[in-house]
Amino acid sequence: MGITDQELQQEKNGLKYDAENLPENTEKNKKAYLPGLEKYQWWIYMVVYSFFVLAGQSVGTLLGGVYFDKGGKSKWMATFVQVAGFPVLFPFQWFAKDTKTDSELAITRKPSYPLILALVYLCIGIFVAADCMLYSIGLQYLPITTYTLICASQLGFNALFSYFLNGQKFTPYILNSLVLLTISSVLLVFQTDPGNSNKSSKHRYVIGFLSTLGASAGYGLVLPLTQLAFEKIIKKETLRAILDMTIYQCVVATFVIVIGLFASGEWKTLNGEMKEYKSGKVSYVMNLLWTAVAWQAFGVGCIGLIFKISSLFSNVISIFGLPLAPILSVIFLRDKLTGLKGISMILALWGFVSYMYQHYLDDLEVKRRNQTSDIEDVSVTQRDG
Template sequence: MAIYSILVLTGQSSATLLGRLYFEKGGKSKYMAALVQSAGFPILIPLLYITSRSKNKPTQPENLALPALYICFGTFLAFDCMLYAIGLMHLPVSTYSLLCASQLGFNALFSCILNSQKLTSFIVNSIFLLTVSTILLISQPGPPGAGAGAGTGGKFALGFICTLTGAALYAFLLSLEQLAYGKVLKGKTVNEILNVIFYESLVTSCVLLVGLFGSGEWRGLKDEMEGFELGRKMYVMVLVFGAFSWQVFGVGMVSLILKVSCLFGNVISTLNVGVVPILGVVVFKDSMSGLKVVALVLAVWGFLSFVYQQYVDEVKSRAENKRYFRQPFDVSNSLLFTIYHNQTEN
């Protein structure tokens, strides 16, 4: 789990900063920024080849439900990528990251409905604190979103709404994926995890490419590259490394969803709420107003509240397992005894 958690943290933080850098230095295409979030899937091909040839890989019958899930979730993800791209286009990276932290609260709610997650007092407290943190961000005095490269007025409001909606929809998507793939994928092997990421990203990229060419934004990409402040090579590198970072994040997140739960994956993802805003202040000179600091503290408090609940659940689970294994073995309840007893009666 530690490796997957590191993949989520490093991939998400670096991808977010590179995405803001793209807009900061002259990038203008929303579809390109969204496409970067899924277009790195070809790097998974060597890993897919290696894991598919593993001798320990269990053979499973073809499941026709998987292609349908890939298409549905991939299309859904394309829309969500657009919302995040618009949000990052108009918001300082610090505000954007704090809004993304609300995803944990949304996920707790959807996990309760779809994944039978219990809403304890600590989880409710976490949702409340993240909600208050979001309200504080939108009530900042003066020009909202003041900071390098950020939009103001109507653009800030658009970015705010798109990011918040994207966080809610992504939380809903994660809960759906846990529910659907949990029933379809029995082994949850590395190969299955990579297949989920690869085919979902393929569908997402195809949908966004249709949007890129259909909207006509592709015509401005050459001028955008020529006018990029850091040069043409850096333009390509920002997009390539951004795509790579998003795939690293995807591998870690889907692994945590299938191995543990979507809620746990979101907890790890929310750790970035204390890292990315600080990096945004250092790298992009984002303003860190008093209200934004309070929002950051509340978001971290909400995260810690949720983590404590996970710790309590883990301790309780271990205690129950110890009591179970300490119980004396009842022969009359064993399968072998039942078979033997039935045969002697016959």
């Protein structure tokens, strides 16, 4: 491998990396750029974080569906558990407190003022709260297979918003991905799934479809906004900065959702809801608890992939895991996988592969330019010598 993955990411960001200019060029810093064991450690981290994303997303979606199927009715509670598990990230925040990462050493820019930073956390946190509410409405009114397939459109929205906010360039493969993912989602609006009266109602189906589509668009916007915040305001890409962003926006989102829970009056129905839950009180509590844990595992995985690779790759892994929930739903929850859903899933997978192939081509181009640059530097050195 001609260059390290850290150098590859910095090349994509337009930052020239020079290992010799790193402050405190200790043996630990040098070791991080040597082949061998460290390369396998990077792959181990990537596999572990990817597992967290895939497992957390699948389990969280399934448990959310079970909550509504077994008698849960509170959209605010379903939204609350998506963000309220942030305390599990505190140990990771403490661990990263005094750790100097490669990104921190390589990218040294003046940080923003605390007030501006707090405003960023506040705005993104409110946005996340609204987005989670839309996801909850979609999950309440749609079967899991339909819900997860519509969520596949978030990759297309991500590319679209990245074009305007982050200068993302469109290529034939990106455009192909956008078209396929859009068609795969639109097809599902014509499919009214059999099931209970709550989910078979055409009116509620449309509401669930539009809510999920809006939530996917919101999630596709959150990632470019987060990247823009790191580039223009936070001005550093460290593990601690990423953890701070995640925790503080979840704190804000949790506060907003709690206000909504009490303002809507749904808190009064929670006790009765728990008593009438089909699987019992213990199952009700455990469902909410493990749903919160699952979504935090998903969050940790996303954080890890953003830190080790990029936010784009994190979203790609998330989309790649979407078919897992419908498959598990068909196996464990006896959900039906209709022909229209099958076609939609194939189109979504095709769009994902097209997007991944463009990502692969971009990586090859960056590596080729870096190798050419290395050869030219060696030639210049030999000539000067």
